Amino acid sequence: MTAKRLRLGILIGVSGLFLLAWIFPILWSLLNAFKTEQDVLAYPPKLVFSPTLDAFRDVLFGATSILPNLASSFIISIGTTIVTMALAIPAAYALARLRIPGKRWAGFYVLATQMLPPVGIIIPYFLILRNIGWIDTYQGIILIYLSFSLPFAIWLLVSYFEDIPFEMEEAAFLDGASRLKTLRRIILPQVQGGVAVTVVFVFLNAWNEFLFAVVLSGNTVRPVTIAMFNFVSVEQTLWAKLAAVSALAMLPVIVLGVVAQKHIVKGLTVGAVKGGGRR
Amino acid sequence: MSARGQVQLDGIVKKHGAFAALKGIDFEIKPGEFFALLGPSGSGKSTTLRILAGLDAPTSGRILVDGEDVTGADARERDVAMVFQSYALYPHMTVFENIAFPLEMAKRPKAEIGPAVREAAAKVKIEHLLDRKPGQLSGGQQQRCALARAIVRKARLFLLDEPLSNLDAKLRLETRVELKKLQRSLGVTAVYVTHDQEEAMTLADRMAVFMEGEIRQIGRPADVFAQPNSIEVAAFIGSPPMNLIPARYQDGSVLIGGRRLPTMLQTHGERDVVVGVRPSAVRFEADGIPATVEVVENLGDAAILDMSLAGTALRARYDRFPLPREGDAMGVTVRPEDIHLFDPVSRRRL
Numbered sequence A: 001m002t003a004k005r006l007r008l009g010i011l012i013g014v015s016g017l018f019l020l021a022w023i024f025p026i027l028w029s030l031l032n033a034f035k036t037e038q039d040v041l042a043y044p045p046k047l048v049f050s051p052t053l054d055a056f057r058d059v060l061f062g063a064t065s066i067l068p069n070l071a072s073s074f075i076i077s078i079g080t081t082i083v084t085m086a087l088a089i090p091a092a093y094a095l096a097r098l099r100i101p102g103k104r105w106a107g108f109y110v111l112a113t114q115m116l117p118p119v120g121i122i123i124p125y126f127l128i129l130r131n132i133g134w135i136d137t138y139q140g141i142i143l144i145y146l147s148f149s150l151p152f153a154i155w156l157l158v159s160y161f162e163d164i165p166f167e168m169e170e171a172a173f174l175d176g177a178s179r180l181k182t183l184r185r186i187i188l189p190q191v192q193g194g195v196a197v198t199v200v201f202v203f204l205n206a207w208n209e210f211l212f213a214v215v216l217s218g219n220t221v222r223p224v225t226i227a228m229f230n231f232v233s234v235e236q237t238l239w240a241k242l243a244a245v246s247a248l249a250m251l252p253v254i255v256l257g258v259v260a261q262k263h264i265v266k267g268l269t270v271g272a273v274k275g276g277g278r279r
Numbered sequence B: 001m002s003a004r005g006q007v008q009l010d011g012i013v014k015k016h017g018a019f020a021a022l023k024g025i026d027f028e029i030k031p032g033e034f035f036a037l038l039g040p041s042g043s044g045k046s047t048t049l050r051i052l053a054g055l056d057a058p059t060s061g062r063i064l065v066d067g068e069d070v071t072g073a074d075a076r077e078r079d080v081a082m083v084f085q086s087y088a089l090y091p092h093m094t095v096f097e098n099i100a101f102p103l104e105m106a107k108r109p110k111a112e113i114g115p116a117v118r119e120a121a122a123k124v125k126i127e128h129l130l131d132r133k134p135g136q137l138s139g140g141q142q143q144r145c146a147l148a149r150a151i152v153r154k155a156r157l158f159l160l161d162e163p164l165s166n167l168d169a170k171l172r173l174e175t176r177v178e179l180k181k182l183q184r185s186l187g188v189t190a191v192y193v194t195h196d197q198e199e200a201m202t203l204a205d206r207m208a209v210f211m212e213g214e215i216r217q218i219g220r221p222a223d224v225f226a227q228p229n230s231i232e233v234a235a236f237i238g239s240p241p242m243n244l245i246p247a248r249y250q251d252g253s254v255l256i257g258g259r260r261l262p263t264m265l266q267t268h269g270e271r272d273v274v275v276g277v278r279p280s281a282v283r284f285e286a287d288g289i290p291a292t293v294e295v296v297e298n299l300g301d302a303a304i305l306d307m308s309l310a311g312t313a314l315r316a317r318y319d320r321f322p323l324p325r326e327g328d329a330m331g332v333t334v335r336p337e338d339i340h341l342f343d344p345v346s347r348r349r350l
């Protein structure tokens, strides 16, 4: 009993340590967002200060508003997520169910794309987009993001589809459902947890992406990850504004996480009750 | 209406690579019949049922339902309903939605669906559970939900693959009786897969005994029990299983334990045979063949005696009390009509 309690104590202690290391930069950044530029640079750092929304007001409604950039990020991320899911769900279902020649090979390809160092392919991507005139366009950057997010989403979703016993579909066929009806009414509701997880990952990857965006975007398409550097120049770094932009950029991610969490947990419990083995 | 649900299988072969799971299956099922596919695990019963349902395609052969060739037809075009061993209930839907699903797919009007679902649920006594999800049901209730989903559409064929095997023994017996009543009241053709010979015996109008991808015998359960056509069928049907004793046949009798037992077979000559005797057919008489009781298995209202007669093992059912004790000497005999004779080489009935 005491040994058990001791183990629990150590576990909580170590976890707390990691949590602290993880949360410190986030807290530091959040605090800075509510400071004036002078307070940010004060030494020793001020823990007690008079909070202000000046930084937020400046980055949202000032001369260099990041609102268009947030919009840009949203268009890219939502666009990538919608196209990815629309293609990945049927592809993953097919990969999990049908006997297709070269299925194993397809699985390897999917993983291989995740291992390529992005810098290795960024130049060919740039040349391709330039030749078709898609540099600095939404369709251009979404297309490039798809080349990563689509294989990843398929790979993630396949395992959820594979968890559903074949008899589930066979029952639906015998009940008179077509393959598409079966997917929509019987299969998808059972993988909604997996779909939620995948949506979160795909959206986050697109939202946080920097390297490709910096090369392939321009003045029309300028996501917030790039626009942040408006506040960093050779002469000075506007820390409070930078922190305010960070906080704003984090907000949709947090909202998405909270919303998706409900579905993820629900998906898990649905998976737990389904009966029957797989053939 | 009553003429619906006639089935004919013609030379069905199913190969998985070089392995033949079915080696040529032929049978015919009459409308309204309760037909069992009985056999040990791996004998091809489920494969046959799945081919009949349209879930798998045969390598060769034809399937006719009501005279119409459905060999190439999709599962959903065949108008058959199936209960899976795992029930395959849709976990995200309520019991009501599960039962309503086949009607919805058949595009029945909404006003019709509610009453039909309630009627099917009432038939299997789960009308109070319609708002639950499958995960909130006991095993027996899930099984009933699967049954209701299968009967609600009034399909012409009702296929069941070991539907009772996930229930505990007591519930299995209860459900067995209800299943029979249900099928009778619906008048629907049922094809029932089981490895439990008792289930097939009690439920089926006729049954096909499967072994190694072949049908070994087709007939009414009582006939198959009374006249098994091979040693394998004889050994599979009946519990405890039939005694199978190698012996010598001569001019209308067999030599067992140093005594001659007359048989129904009355041909001249001498040959090796396998004598089949059901444990329940062994009779006890003071002047019978001397036997020693080795083990007594008391079943409560009867006992199974493991006996030895001149080195030959024999199991017998004994229902008089007090029971004999281990080591007791008894005399046993068998009436001629209770002796089954088989050829030891061809393994066929003589």
Ligand SMILES: Nc1ncnc2c1ncn2[C@@H]1O[C@H](COP(=O)(O)OP(=O)(O)O)[C@@H](O)[C@H]1O
Binding pocket: B016, B019, B021, B039, B040, B041, B042, B043, B044, B045, B046, B047, B048
């Ligand atoms: N997809 C498959 N691939 C290879 N062998 C199979 C396949 N499905 C079934 N079999 C084999 O076919 C035989 C019959 O199986 P089945 O019809 O399920 O038997 P049962 O009588 O127990 O229902 C078994 O030996 C099984 O291993």
Ligand SMILES: [Mg+2]
Binding pocket: B042, B045, B046, B047
């Ligand atoms: Mg089976």
